[in-house]
Amino acid sequence: MPKINITYFTVLFFLFSCYSKAQTENKTISTEARSTDKGTPVFNTNKADCISLPFGYSDLSKQTTADAVLSVIQNENKLKEIKALRFETAVQKDFVQLPEEYDVFLPFNKNVNEKHDRIKIASDFLCYGDYSLYFMAVYNTVRYAEPFIEKIYLISTKNNKPIDMKRLYLHHEGEMGFASHTLFNIDKNYIISLQDYEFSESPFTLKPAQKYQILPSGKFARYFDKDGLYKNEDEQGMVKNHTKQGKWTEYKSNSSIDIQKYPEFTDPYTYLEAEYKNGLPFGTWKFYKLLQKYNEETGEPIINTRKKGKLIYTEVYQNGVLKKKEFQ
Template sequence: MYKINIIYFITLFSLFSSYSNAQIGNKAIDTEVRSTDKGSLFFNRNKTDRITLPFGYSDISKQGSIDAILSTIQNENKLKELHALNFEKVIKKDLILLPEEYDVFLPFSENVNEQYDRIKIASNFLSYGVHSLYFVAVYNTVRYAEPFIEKVYLISTKDSKLIDMKRIYLHHEGEMGFAHYSLFNITENYIISIQDYAFSEDPLTLRPLRKYQILPSGKFSRYYDNDGFYKNDEEQGMVKSHKKEGKWIEFKSNGHIDLHRYSEFTDPYTYLEAEYKNGSPVGTWRFYKLLQKYNEETGEPILNTRKKGRLIYTEIYSDGILKKREFRF
């Protein structure tokens, strides 16, 4: 199951895509666990189960060849460490919705093989000041006789209440052996690094390493190695104390755009004018249609042609919390 066929890999989806479209509308966002009579989220507080850092794939930022990357992905010792988190407690048909950069669902399908529990929370956890960080695993129970961990989320809590969530691990296998991976590492200073791998006939697409830190609020925020002006193909703005500060422009896939309903949107990308304070969203965010031209031969966007189209919707943040989303069409 963990063997890789490089020849037939293809990129299946963007990790920035939303897993579903949350119907937030004009309501305040609920960060509580909505439990059902079939189960609820369990938070272990036994000090003996705390994890000692560092933890994860420490060499993800040092790989220089495809062979080294494949060796890291297929490292059975690291997989054993992941399973050693003791994913014992089952989350039965609970839906967890958190207000992060992109909506994240822990979904259950009615067609899931109920002979195997799909979502489990680990008994091992991290302690960070007044916050506790827990690992939640989502198993692939559909396509394989022996289910395996397909996703791992790190969730931040305070007083047993959910604060934020970040997906840190992915092992996605599609048709014909196609695959997509994310690996993580957490340092002694609680800096979380995530590396995405998309295997294709290229044979490899390697996204830039992304880093996150935990804010005093318990939320996850992007971490940048250097202060000053930052710019890449997806975002640009000022960095202060390793966090986003002030006005930022971001070009990203947007899961709130209903492409079936609005035929004028040929792709889900938006031109976002955002604002941050100490790494947290503040004020009014404006999402415009991203206008850009594409290379006729490669299909890749021509970056210097990017500009904003008409306003699609706005979001209003207070103290880092999304309070209102309002569409303009």
């Protein structure tokens, strides 16, 4: 998490704003889309189209170099397998919000900030007890002549109603050769493994892999192989029944911060005091400014210097759903 000066961050913010504006230009809604009440697409319910597991990219943990990762990302056979999910049903504008910040929780509401006919639901899906899990693709048609799948989300539904969603796949081309990728694998027990990769001036970053599970409620939650105390450079807390439980301390990038209102933020990271109940956000979350020192030669943060600064805002959760956000 290198230190970013204000000028550099301002440039990046400007480029991002321009890209977001391009993403939301108006275009005629595809007549192929047929929706039910409140814009929910007609999900395929034919059990014959349930795919078998495992599915996705196997052996993700073995790809540890830039060349190895690129060979997997550019594997045409795997791309054909993913496209074979038959992304056919276009999504109406009032189905779901897709924020550009890729690592935030994705709530359902009545706005879409992507082009309407660029978002499609696949006919093939996963069967999971009383739930059906559908793949939703977001195509990039703005910056490139040949459209390609930039993001794939997995949506959990029950009785044709969406419950929760999780981003599984990312192929994001940034400025100046920067790129971000996420590859996924879903094993036979429906445990979802995600591996993030970043190509930048570093030039290559392999982020820690994360796993997710489907809770009895149909919601997605982090999955941990072992119970007990969990700690890494980004978060620490207790794990019970393979999910987060109780109070956690997390150091996270944060898109909710208004840089103009809080100019002391030279990078968008916060010190978060969170709480979980059975893997889902619970109670009051407190977001503080993250204070830390940096290595003068490399610009990398010195982990053991991290501490919380002033309180910026709070969020209140009930049953995993955000009910209130208040800035100080």
